[in-house]
Amino acid sequence: MPQAFPALPIDAVLPELCAVLESGTHAVLQAPPGAGKTTKVPLALLDAPWRGGQKIVMLEPRRLAARAAARRMAQLLGEGVGETVGYRVRFDSKVSAKTKIEVVTEGILVRMIQDDPELSGIACVIFDEFHERSLDADLGLALAMETQGALRDELRIVVMSATLDGDPIAALMGNCPVISSEGRAYPVETKYIPMRPNAWVDREMTAAIRMALREESGSILAFLPGQGEIMRVEAALKDGLDPSVMIAPLYGAMEARAQDLATQPAPEG
Numbered sequence: 001m002p003q004a005f006p007a008l009p010i011d012a013v014l015p016e017l018c019a020v021l022e023s024g025t026h027a028v029l030q031a032p033p034g035a036g037k038t039t040k041v042p043l044a045l046l047d048a049p050w051r052g053g054q055k056i057v058m059l060e061p062r063r064l065a066a067r068a069a070a071r072r073m074a075q076l077l078g079e080g081v082g083e084t085v086g087y088r089v090r091f092d093s094k095v096s097a098k099t100k101i102e103v104v105t106e107g108i109l110v111r112m113i114q115d116d117p118e119l120s121g122i123a124c125v126i127f128d129e130f131h132e133r134s135l136d137a138d139l140g141l142a143l144a145m146e147t148q149g150a151l152r153d154e155l156r157i158v159v160m161s162a163t164l165d166g167d168p169i170a171a172l173m174g175n176c177p178v179i180s181s182e183g184r185a186y187p188v189e190t191k192y193i194p195m196r197p198n199a200w201v202d203r204e205m206t207a208a209i210r211m212a213l214r215e216e217s218g219s220i221l222a223f224l225p226g227q228g229e230i231m232r233v234e235a236a237l238k239d240g241l242d243p244s245v246m247i248a249p250l251y252g253a254m255e256a257r258a259q260d261l262a263t264q265p266a267p268e269g
Contacts, residue, residue: 005043005076008034008035008036009032009034009036009182009183009184010031010036010037012181013031013181014044016179017029017041017158018044018045020177021048021050021156025157026156026157026174027156027158027159027179028159028160028166028170028176028178028179029041029158029159029160029161029180030166030180030181031161031162031181031183032163032182032183032184034183034184035183038060038129039072041158042056043076046084048123050154050156051124052123054123055100055102056100056102056126057101057102057103057112057119057126058101058103058104058125058126059103059104059105059106059109059125059127059128060105060128061128061129063089063090063105063252064252066087066105067087067089067260068260069087069103069128070086070094070101070103082095082099083099084099084101085099085101085102086103087103088102088104089104090107090108106134106136106137109125110140113144117146117147117151118147119144122155123155124155125140125144126158126159127141127158127159129160130159130161130169131164133164141159144157145172145173193208193211201225201229202224202232202236203236205222205224205229206233206237208222219266227251227252227253230249230250230251231249234249248261249262250262
């Protein structure tokens with residue numbers, strides 16, 4: 001059965017966004033991290049009369065984020081990925097004839113427009129996390145706007161961002177409405193551990209993680225410069241680690257199933 005959609009800060013502005021897209025074709029949505037824009041906005045637009053049975057395509061800059069967003073939306077609908085909600089990323093896709101929301105990465109979107117400049121069968125293109133800015137995202141927006149101006153004046157375009165100033169993008173899109181959502185905040189305590197001179201970052205991170213495991217409870221998210229450092233820290237931590245601690249590395253070259261392990265809730269215990 002579908003889950004009850006959780007209440008999130010973005011809910012307060014979804015009626016305004018739907019109204020803007022009912023009367024116009026452009027919108028800029030500013031919403032801080034945690035507001036719920038990535039999963040709630042596409043689902044809110046599913047029943048829009050202007051969709052007319054066509055697809056909603058949402059661009060996510062990263063493959064991991066694209067898969068995770070599709071999985072979460074499908075979970076909220078009580079379905080598997082590839083039914084109402086699917087995704088397409090490099091070397092991997094889960095879509096079907098029933099798919100109405102398709103989450104894609106930047107290069108996929110550009111190729112979609114190049115292969116079909118009219119974007120046939122697509123009612124709306126959403127650019128999520130636009131503040132990350134990349135050549136492919138900028139090119140995708142330019143091409144989508146060109147399609148809208150020359151071939152599909154009814155095509156809806158939504159740009160969503162957590163931190164980018166929305167006014168310049170709104171001006172680029174014909175001074176369209178800018179909708180702002182509140183976020184939600186949690187208390188943060190900062191503890192600083194300086195690195196020793198000439199120390200290796202992976203050794204310092206290993207020591208910091210071991211200290212956190214002794215002094216704190218819950219999950220630990222550790223950021224490292226690249227795959228090599230991640231693998232060395234993983235190997236170092238395995239030596240003498242409590243068997244109840246699960247290590248879940250995460251980097252771009254991993255298989256999708258291994259990446260998903262790092263983003264899913266940890267098993268009980």
